[in-house]
Amino acid sequence: MSIRLRLFLILVLATGAVWASAVVWTRARTEAHVERVLDARLSEAARMVVSLIADNSIDLGAAAGVMEGAGTETAFAPAADYEHRLSCQIWSVEGGLLGQSEGAPDGRLSSNSSGFSTSDVDGQAWRVYTAEDPDLGIRVMVADTRAMRENLVGSIITALVLPAGLVLPALLGLIWISLGRGLAPLDRVARVLSNRSASDLTPLPDEPAASEVRPLIEGLNGLMTRVASARESERTFTAFAAHELKTPLSGLKTQAQVAAMSPDPATKDRALAQIQKAVDRTDRMVRQLLDMAAIEAEVAEAGEHPASIAPLLADVMEDLASLARVKGVALHADLKESCVLQCSRPLLLGTAVRNLLENALAAGPQGSEVTLTMHAVEEGRSCAIRVRDHGSGIPLDELALVTRRFVRGRQAEGAGSGLGLAIVDLAMERLRGRLSLTRAEGGGLLAELVLPCLSGHVGPAVPDLQASPAK
Amino acid sequence: MRILIIEDDDVLRDGLVVGLSFAGFTSEAVATRVEGEAALEAGGFSGMVLDLMLPDGSGLDLLARLRSRGSTLPVLMLTARDRPHERVAGLDGGADDYLGKPFDLEELAARLRAILRRAEGRADGRIAWNGLVLDPAKMKGEIAGEVQTFSPKEFAILRALIERPGAVLGKSALEERLYGWEDGVESNTVEVHVHRLRSKLGASFIETVRGAGYRLAPPTAKETA
Known part of the structure; x- marks a missing residue:
């Protein structure tokens, strides 16, 4: 249902309800008022007749005659509608009918001896006032019909409601048009949006808009900017990834051709070894690309669970033990305290630490040592995980750049994909942690991850993990 | 090269x-x-x-x-x-x-x-000198109607000499051309390869300039390329 129709119906119903209650109220008030006025008239008329008789101004017998003659030719007729609306009967106290007005029913109007009463005579409802004069021995009854009273109230109400009824369609029309005009800014936005192609992410035209619509436009523009930048970074990433894969592929192809062309077995073997190296490296790069895509696609999951860090790190250490042996680098873990992480995807931390350790193993010269340590900081509110190597480190001017995608340090010599630290950085962003890289004292790189963790969940970690190079 | x-x-x-x-x-x-x-x-x-x-x-x-x-x-x-x-x-x-x-x-x-x-200012891939037509793409040469093949090192030396025929190239300059081969350059390598080239191209094709190095002999009149 459109907002316009919805508003229209609400307004019509509200207006209708207000009007209906006004009519009901007016009717009740009018009825009460009319009742009072007409009752007063009845009693007044009755007393008037009594006083006339008492003064002997009229002879009862003559009066009866006059009354019989009156009516049809009376000059005093206020309006045709209200003619013969009052009926009068004069009864003797003994119960004899002394006289009655024209139009009065034949039956006795009231059995009451005095005061107001309601009666049903000849099939009609009457309102009667009886005035008794014991001295004269008469009862004067003046009455009008209920039907007349209802008719009167009805015509008053009709007179009130009828013009309103005539105005109603005009009012509805006005409401409909006003709603249309009032909602025009929204319509404009809707029209602009529906005319755009799905890939058009340019901001909406910045024209003066109603204060209610402005947040909508601003919200949409903000959203579109975010979508555009996300799409742009995705595009850049894909393009970069494709380019970055071309270099190792190129190495593979060249070495394969070398192997095919080589005249001697030694050169061929060397080329094959290079091919193996390139395949390993390409494999790692593809894995990192997938890691990155997985972290990027990660949407905050609803449930955050506490997860102990130490077992995660133990898994990573185990995975990298063979790599450390191949490189001839000693890999030590010193996990004094284990912290508990509150997050939806603790595995991201494993990915981050794995990348740091792989970098450290690649950087450290043969026979050197890579250490992984963990301890609580900030009074147990955070957990610091440190990876330190004894390689050549990262030059100071590169420290800020290396977390960007596909940025390789000068000393990396093309061995890595340029994605490792970018993955760590991204994972830290998702885990609300941070990565800092500093030059370690005595050379080498110190990479530190600081993560918020559940305070009071610091305990002794799993036994020392060691992975040493084969002796 | x-x-x-x-x-x-x-x-x-x-x-x-x-x-x-x-x-x-x-x-x-x-x-x-x-x-x-x-x-x-x-x-x-x-x-x-x-x-x-x-x-x-x-x-x-x-x-x-x-x-x-x-x-x-x-x-x-x-x-x-x-x-x-x-x-x-x-x-x-x-x-x-x-x-x-x-x-x-x-x-x-x-x-x-x-x-x-x-x-080098040449459009033709082949280089000719003194009756030898050298095809760098195939590392082959044709001399006196006979096709000669060269090892990469022999070819590197011949190529260096034929780039500027007549100019004398010192032993060290020729060694530089060979520098980079994984087996390194032994002291007699240049002599060994020049010797092999002479056996393929004729003893007088490459001249030894005492104390200076090697150069290609000037062409004989009838065989000017």
């Missing part, structure tokens, strides 16, 4: 050095722009294979600096970015040729030969 290779991926770099050696090129390979500039400073290269994206800067910057110094060194640009506008940027940036990764080793060698011979 001694080639400078600047490529940061070590597997590819190694493949280029070995692969180009099969085509008779001697190469020196470095991984970064800084090392590349140092090597260019030292000189002695007939051409360069340059990667566009280096860890410490763009190959295009290095090329621009090289050209601004007035160098006409033939440069073949090697890059993963091979969309048309990127090729245009590379060629306009001073590269003589442009090859997208991954490439074919033989094509690379052929393109290198092409830009090198154009730099």
Whole structure:
């Protein structure tokens, strides 16, 4: 249902309800008022007749005659509608009918001896006032019909409601048009949006808009900017990834051709070894690309669970033990305290630490040592995980750049994909942690991850993990 | 022909050095722009294979600096970015040729030969001297109606001599041409290869200039190419 129709119906119903209650109220008030006025008239008329008789101004017998003659030719007729609306009967106290007005029913109007009463005579409802004069021995009854009273109230109400009824369609029309005009800014936005192609992410035209619509436009523009930048970074990433894969592929192809062309077995073997190296490296790069895509696609999951860090790190250490042996680098873990992480995807931390350790193993010269340590900081509110190597480190001017995608340090010599630290950085962003890289004292790189963790969940970690190079 | 290779991926770099050696090129390979500039400073290269994206800067910057110094060194640009506008940027940036990764080793060698011979002012791939028609692409020569094949090292020396026929090349200059082969240069290597060349081309094709080095003998009148 459109907002316009919805508003229209609400307004019509509200207006209708207000009007209906006004009519009901007016009717009740009018009825009460009319009742009072007409009752007063009845009693007044009755007393008037009594006083006339008492003064002997009229002879009862003559009066009866006059009354019989009156009516049809009376000059005093206020309006045709209200003619013969009052009926009068004069009864003797003994119960004899002394006289009655024209139009009065034949039956006795009231059995009451005095005061107001309601009666049903000849099939009609009457309102009667009886005035008794014991001295004269008469009862004067003046009455009008209920039907007349209802008719009167009805015509008053009709007179009130009828013009309103005539105005109603005009009012509805006005409401409909006003709603249309009032909602025009929204319509404009809707029209602009529906005319755009799905890939058009340019901001909406910045024209003066109603204060209610402005947040909508601003919200949409903000959203579109975010979508555009996300799409742009995705595009850049894909393009970069494709380019970055071309270099190792190129190495593979060249070495394969070398192997095919080589005249001697030694050169061929060397080329094959290079091919193996390139395949390993390409494999790692593809894995990192997938890691990155997985972290990027990660949407905050609803449930955050506490997860102990130490077992995660133990898994990573185990995975990298063979790599450390191949490189001839000693890999030590010193996990004094284990912290508990509150997050939806603790595995991201494993990915981050794995990348740091792989970098450290690649950087450290043969026979050197890579250490992984963990301890609580900030009074147990955070957990610091440190990876330190004894390689050549990262030059100071590169420290800020290396977390960007596909940025390789000068000393990396093309061995890595340029994605490792970018993955760590991204994972830290998702885990609300941070990565800092500093030059370690005595050379080498110190990479530190600081993560918020559940305070009071610091305990002794799993036994020392060691992975040493084969002796 | 001694080639400078600047490529940061070590597997590819190694493949280029070995692969180009099969085509008779001697190469020196470095991984970064800084090392590349140092090597260019030292000189002695007939051409360069340059990667566009280096860890410490763009190959295009290095090329621009090289050209601004007035160098006409033939440069073949090697890059993963091979969309048309990127090729245009590379060629306009001073590269003589442009090859997208991954490439074919033989094509690379052929393109290198092409830009090198154009730099020497020749359009024909073959070089003729004193009755010898040398085909660098095949590392073969034809002399007196007979086809001779050469080993890469023999070819490297012959190629060096035939580039400037008549000029004397010292032993060290010839050794430089051989520098980069993985087995190193032994003291007698140049003599050994010259000896083998003489046995293939005739004893008088290469002259020894006492105390100076070697040169190709001037052509006999009837055999001028």
